[in-house]
Amino acid sequence: MTILEVAKKLKAEVLVEGDAVADAIGYVVASDLMSDVLLVDEDEILLLTSLASDQVLRTGHIVGAVGVIVINGKSLPSSMVKVARDLGMTLVKCDKSQYQACIAVSEALKSA
Amino acid sequence: MNEKLNKEILSKASISKKVDHGTEPLVLVEMIQRLKVRDVMTTTLATVERAAPLSDVQALMKAKQISGVPVEEGGRFLGLVTINDIIRALEGGYIDETCQKHMSTKLVVLEDDMPLSFALRYFEKYHFGRFPVINREQKLVGIICQRDINRALLLELTNELNRLESESSHYKVPEGPFNLYVLREFPVSKFDFENAGKAANKVKQLLKEKKFPAKIIRRIAVAAYELEINLCVHSDGGSLSWQLSNGRAEIIAHDSGPGIADVEWALKDGNSTASEWIRSFGFGAGMGLVNVKRVSDEFEIESTVGLGTRVKAVIYINPDAKR
Numbered sequence: 541m542t543i544l545e546v547a548k549k550l551k552a553e554v555l556v557e558g559d560a561v562a563d564a565i566g567y568v569v570a571s572d573l574m575s576d577v578l579l580v581d582e583d584e585i586l587l588l589t590s591l592a593s594d595q596v597l598r599t600g601h602i603v604g605a606v607g608v609i610v611i612n613g614k615s616l617p618s619s620m621v622k623v624a625r626d627l628g629m630t631l632v633k634c635d636k637s638q639y640q641a642c643i644a645v646s647e648a649l650k651s652a
Numbered sequence: 653m654n655e656k657l658n659k660e661i662l663s664k665a666s667i668s669k670k671v672d673h674g675t676e677p678l679v680l681v682e683m684i685q686r687l688k689v690r691d692v693m694t695t696t697l698a699t700v701e702r703a704a705p706l707s708d709v710q711a712l713m714k715a716k717q718i719s720g721v722p723v724e725e726g727g728r729f730l731g732l733v734t735i736n737d738i739i740r741a742l743e744g745g746y747i748d749e750t751c752q753k754h755m756s757t758k759l760v761v762l763e764d765d766m767p768l769s770f771a772l773r774y775f776e777k778y779h780f781g782r783f784p785v786i787n788r789e790q791k792l793v794g795i796i797c798q799r800d801i802n803r804a805l806l807l808e809l810t811n812e813l814n815r816l817e818s819e820s821s822h823y824k825v826p827e828g829p830f831n832l833y834v835l836r837e838f839p840v841s842k843f844d845f846e847n848a849g850k851a852a853n854k855v856k857q858l859l860k861e862k863k864f865p866a867k868i869i870r871r872i873a874v875a876a877y878e879l880e881i882n883l884c885v886h887s888d889g890g891s892l893s894w895q896l897s898n899g900r901a902e903i904i905a906h907d908s909g910p911g912i913a914d915v916e917w918a919l920k921d922g923n924s925t926a927s928e929w930i931r932s933f934g935f936g937a938g939m940g941l942v943n944v945k946r947v948s949d950e951f952e953i954e955s956t957v958g959l960g961t962r963v964k965a966v967i968y969i970n971p972d973a974k975r
Contacts, residue, residue, distance in 0.1 A: 574934035578874055578943055583866075591934050595881075598849035599934070602856060602873045604866065619846075627853060 541565055541652035543586060543607040543630050549648040550641060552609060552634035555621055559628035560584070560606040565649065570642050574599040588641055592616045594623045601627040609634050611641045681769075683808050689771050690764035692804040693785045693794030699724040700733070702752035706741045709733045709751060720782045722792055723755050729792035731755035732784060761786050764793050768804075771796055834858065837893040840883040840905075845933055848884035851892050852877035868969055871947040872901045875965040878940040879905035885930050885940075887961065899970025904962065911957040919945065919953070 542562055547554050566584030571577050572591050577599050585605040589596050592614040600608045607630030610616060616633060624631035634641055698712050699722045709721045719735040733755045741747045741754060762771055762783045774783060775798060782797040838851035856873040864872075876894060883890045883905050890907025912918050919941050926936025941963070945951045950966035 572934055573937055575937035575939040575943070578878060579939060579946075581870075589934075593845070593933060595845065595849055595933055595935070598853055598877070601853050602849075602870075602877045604870060627857075 541649055543609070543632065545652070546586065546645055546648050547609070547632045547634075550609070550632075550634045550636060550644050552632045552636075554630070554632050555616070556624040556629065556631040558607060558624060558630035561630045563606045565606055568642075568645055568649070570638055577603060586645070588638065588645065590614055590638055592620065594619055596620075597623045597627055597629050597631065600629055606630065607632060609641065611636055611638050679809075679812060680805070683805065683812075684769040684772060685767050687768040687804065687808065688764065689762050689766045689768060689785055689796060690794070692768055692771070692800050693764065693796040694800055695794045697722060697724075697792070697795060699792075700751055701725050702730055702750065702755070704751050705748045706733065706738060706751060706754060707747045710738050710742075710747065713738065719797075720795065722784050722795060723751050724792055727791050729761075729784060729786060729790070731757040732759055734781070759784060762796060763787070768801065771801070775801075834896040835893070836895075837891055838880075839891050840880055840887075840889065840907075842884065842887060842889045844884055848881055849877055852880050855894055864969065868901075868967065871967050872903070874947050875944045875967065876903050878944045879903060879963055879965065881935050882940045882963075883907055885926055885935055890960070896969070899968065901967045901969055903965045903967075906960065906962040908960045909958060911960055912953075912955040913957050915953055915955055 542564060544554065544557070544561055546565065563584055565586045567580070567582035568586045568588065569577055569580055569582075570588040572589055574591070574595055577585075577587060580603060583604060585600070585603055587596070587600045587605045587608045588611055589608065590610065590612040592610050594617070596608055596610070597620060608624075609632040611634045613635040614633075620631060623629075636644060698716050698718060700709055700712065702723050702725055712721055713719065713735060721733050722729060723731045723733060731751070733751050737754055737756065738747070741749070746754070760774065760778055760780065760783060762774060762785050764785050764787050771783065774780075782795055784792055785794040785796055787793045836851075836855070838854075840848065840851070852873055855876045856869060859869045859872060872894075876892065880892050883892060887907030888909045890905060892903070892905050894901065894903045917923050920938075921942050922938040924936050924938030926938070930936040941953070944963065944965050947967065948965040949968045950964070952964040953961065955961035
């Protein structure tokens, strides 16, 4: 399942389609602590976070994430779209809480 | 940067560069040692005889756009009339008098086989605009001024650049990521969260373009990113440099303070001095250095409170890269 398919299930808004938009998700990390994200050794990570900052995208890029979904309906700084485009990262905005988003992603991945 | 280390580097650099003045690049030092005065001086001389009036010298200076005219007779160098002598003659109303009467005879001269460095020292010492040049037979063979030196050095530097360009075009770098050589340095400012991470992102993009193995890219990128964020979060500012050579990636973060009081403590999981504000950016969990160490094949840290910290992480791209 790709990040675009997950976004559809979450009824989330896709702001930027990046280089790995068609790649299958290999692992999901839900965290607001980028230090923790950097410790994950999995590939094709989908990152769910309620942090709305450029650093989320930079961290996602470093760990080779397929994309970032910013949850909790956070309003995104305009710089995030530009950084996502520069880094080729898919950026999605979602109104669900972290708990709801995690359940929805889990169900979507199980059904895939 | 750690001031102690900085001083050490500077002192090493100054030792290696120091020949006369200690500040010129090595290539220039070598050049001014290699070139002789005869290579630089002007040899087509405008001279006058001692009986010539100073007004003739004035006309000659104007026509040739020069500021000093040697007085010579029968191949013998007798003296020099400078622009200052002419000004004095005009002010004193004796411009029609002979050169013999007013020329400078207490002269400092250079010999044509002296190295150019010697001539530079003379310019620095005497503050003259020019020096007559004589050969071993004490005959006047030229005159040298700062303009001649500038022209000669520019010419030599151009030749040197051409030589280097020609050499590099003949040298073919073997293909493949293991043979790639890259050196980059990025400044990192304190609390500059807008830009923190950009350097590591650039590192990763380059490695991806060069088709390095994904696992290696990840380790290098994580080390670079953690160190960059550390500089932003914990230091007073510093720089992140990374180098790819001989199948190794070396990432060095150095800063000018404040330094870590207890390095062992800082290397333990979860220990951090980061504030809540920094944690609100998703960092400061005390995992940065631990993570750098985890992804590195070699890890070094040295820190002095008040001076700064230097962290070096090495990742072997080629398994044979271990030193």
